[in-house]
Structure formats: C-alpha cells, structure tokens
Amino acid sequence: MTRTYRIGLIGLGAIGRDLLERIGTGTLGPIEAAAVLVRRPRPDSGVPGLTHDPDRFFAAGFDAVVEGAGHQAVRDHGERALRAGADLLLTSVGALTDDALFARLQQAASDSGRRLILPSAGIGALDILAAGAVGGLDRVTVTVRKDPLSWKGTIAERQVDLDGLTAPFVLHDGPVREGARAYPQNVNISAAAALAGIGLDRTRLVIVADPGITVHVVEIEAEGHFGRFTFREEIIPTDDNPKTGRLVAMAVAKTVRQLASPLVIGA
Ligand SMILES: NC(=O)C1=CN([C@@H]2O[C@H](COP(=O)(O)OP(=O)(O)OC[C@H]3O[C@@H](n4cnc5c(N)ncnc54)[C@H](OP(=O)(O)O)[C@@H]3O)[C@@H](O)[C@H]2O)C=CC1
Numbered sequence: 001m002t003r004t005y006r007i008g009l010i011g012l013g014a015i016g017r018d019l020l021e022r023i024g025t026g027t028l029g030p031i032e033a034a035a036v037l038v039r040r041p042r043p044d045s046g047v048p049g050l051t052h053d054p055d056r057f058f059a060a061g062f063d064a065v066v067e068g069a070g071h072q073a074v075r076d077h078g079e080r081a082l083r084a085g086a087d088l089l090l091t092s093v094g095a096l097t098d099d100a101l102f103a104r105l106q107q108a109a110s111d112s113g114r115r116l117i118l119p120s121a122g123i124g125a126l127d128i129l130a131a132g133a134v135g136g137l138d139r140v141t142v143t144v145r146k147d148p149l150s151w152k153g154t155i156a157e158r159q160v161d162l163d164g165l166t167a168p169f170v171l172h173d174g175p176v177r178e179g180a181r182a183y184p185q186n187v188n189i190s191a192a193a194a195l196a197g198i199g200l201d202r203t204r205l206v207i208v209a210d211p212g213i214t215v216h217v218v219e220i221e222a223e224g225h226f227g228r229f230t231f232r233e234e235i236i237p238t239d240d241n242p243k244t245g246r247l248v249a250m251a252v253a254k255t256v257r258q259l260a261s262p263l264v265i266g267a
C-alpha cells in the first residue's frame with residue numbers, strides 16, 4: 001500500500017496557498033497537508049488543520065515541514081521542525097545569512113537524521129552552479145530586477161522615491177550576505193544561488209528597482225573551471241504578493257513531489 005507523505009506548511013500567503021491547492025488536487029502524489037501554521041488567528045478559515053498555535057501545529061506530526069513564511073518563521077520554528085523528526089524545506093533562504101542559525105539548523109538535521117532542503121524555488125540554474133562549484137568557481141554575479149511596487153515596504157523607500165522613478169535605480173551592489181539581509185522578502189533566491197555556488201560573501205548581488213519592467217528579471221553570470229554560463233528568467237509576479245513570482249510555489253510543489261516520489265529528476 002502506498003504511504004501518504006505528511007506535510008506541515010508554515011505560511012499561507014502567495015506561496016502557501018498555491019502549494020496547498022496543488023497538494024489538494026492530488027497531482028503531486030500521495031501527499032497530505034496535515035496542518036498549516038500562520039501568524040494571526042483566522043477563525044472559520046475553512047482550511048483543515050489551520051492554526052496560529054505552534055504547539056497544535058507540531059502535534060500533527062510530519063514527514064516534512066515546508067516554510068513559505070519569512071525569515072522570522074525560520075528563526076522561530078526551523079530547529080523545532082527538524083528536531084521533531086521532519087525534513088525542513090526553506091524558501092526564506094536569506095535567513096541563513098545568520099551563520100549561527102544556519103549551524104543550529106544543520107546540527108538539528110544531523111542529530112535527528114533528517115535533512116535541511118533548500119528548494120530551487122524562484123531561481124533556476126542551481127544545478128549548474130552546484131556542479132561548477134565541485135570543480136571550482138571564480139566569479140558569480142546574481143542580478144535581481146523588479147518593478148518599483150515590489151520594493152514598497154522595504155528599506156528601498158529610504159533610498160529613493162519609488163513612485164517617482166523614471167530610470168533603473170541600483171539599490172544594492174555587494175555581497176549576497178548583506179543584500180539578502182537588507183531585503184528579506186525579495187532576494188532569497190540570491191542566497192540559494194550563493195549557497196549552491198561560492199558562498200554568501202563571495203557571490204556578488206546587484207539589486208535594481210526598474211520602472212521599465214512588469215516582471216521579475218533574474219540573471220546569473222558564473223565563471224569557473226568548467227567554463228562559463230549566463231542564465232536569465234523573466235517571472236510574472238503573483239496576484240497575492242508583487243514581491244513573489246509565480247514560479248516560486250510551482251517550484252516548491254516540484255520539490256515536494258520529488259520528496260514523495262520514487263523518481264527524482266535533475267537533483
Ligand atoms: N526562495 C524563493 O524563491 C522565495 C522565498 N520567499 C520567502 O517566502 C516568504 C513568504 O512569501 P509569500 O508567500 O509571498 O508571503 P505572503 O506575505 O504572501 O505570506 C506570508 C505567510 O506567512 C505567514 N507567516 C509570516 N510570518 C510567520 C511566522 N513567524 N510564523 C508563522 N507564519 C508566518 C503569514 O501569516 P499571516 O497571514 O497570519 O500573517 C502568511 O500566511 C517571503 O517572505 C520570503 O522570505 C518568497 C519568494 C521567493
């Protein structure tokens with residue numbers, strides 16, 4: 001008999017809602033969303049297993065916990081998920097710019113024999129970066145360009161008049177570690193690319209507010225012993241959250257499907 005794989009979902013926003021719907025269709029395989037954790041109480045949400053109480057959430061018991069909630073959620077619940085005996089899929093990868101937190105999560109995974117999994121989520125080409133890193137990478141640059149609306153509610157508002165922008169404006173040009181901390185809701189993909197490649201301090205991140213685009217333009221340029229590659233994606237923002245692209249939940253669904261599948265492609 002096929003065993004049902006139990007998922008705990010942290011976050012029910014642009015990522016979590018889409019993922020929950022896809023799990024519900026059964027197209028990802030024998031996967032059940034056993035419980036969902038959010039921050040604020042939502043009486044009568046109609047979502048089975050929804051709670052804002054972490055103790056009730058973790059009482060459900062999981063094979064894997066999927067986080068699509070934010071850096072604070074990683075700090076609050078990441079270690080507990082692993083120590084409770086679940087694999088942990090993190091989308092808020094920028095939280096791992098905190099070395100102590102990253103070390104604690106890896107120790108918890110190791111102690112409990114589970115895995116800390118960083119899905120490709122909103123960025124492609126992590127496979128080439130990780131493979132290239134085996135032979136040695138010399139240079140990696142990640143560029144993230146989004147429309148001004150995507151930078152509302154961030155520290156960009158202190159740097160520039162987002163509504164008045166008429167030309168692209170560089171918000172950050174420096175190591176991923178600093179950029180991913182400064183923009184916790186927008187450039188987690190750069191932290192994923194850095195951890196796949198030459199790390200948070202050696203990977204250059206360029207962040208741009210661009211009034212001339214309506215999609216998220218993400219580029220990687222990398223050079224190393226293998227040769228060089230360039231990668232570019234143009235991702236449509238979700239209706240729920242202009243900061244988050246449509247690809248993210250689709251990619252997390254892909255990763256969740258792989259967890260429960262006897263067939264793994266492109267790992
Ligand atoms: N790696 C990648 O490619 C990407 C990663 N991300 C990461 O995913 C996060 C979520 O994105 P998105 O779905 O668009 O965000 P939304 O703002 O649409 O939704 C966030 C959800 O998370 C819940 N939440 C927030 N903080 C906590 C917490 N501490 N504990 C439990 N639940 C919490 C919120 O609950 P409530 O409604 O009750 O407040 C809400 O349901 C981003 O902040 C970012 O860190 C995002 C895009 C791409």
Ligand SMILES: O=C([O-])CC(=O)C(=O)O
Nearest residue numbers: 185186187188189244245
């Ligand atoms: O969906 C995107 O554009 C990527 C994103 O927000 C992030 O990495 O935090």
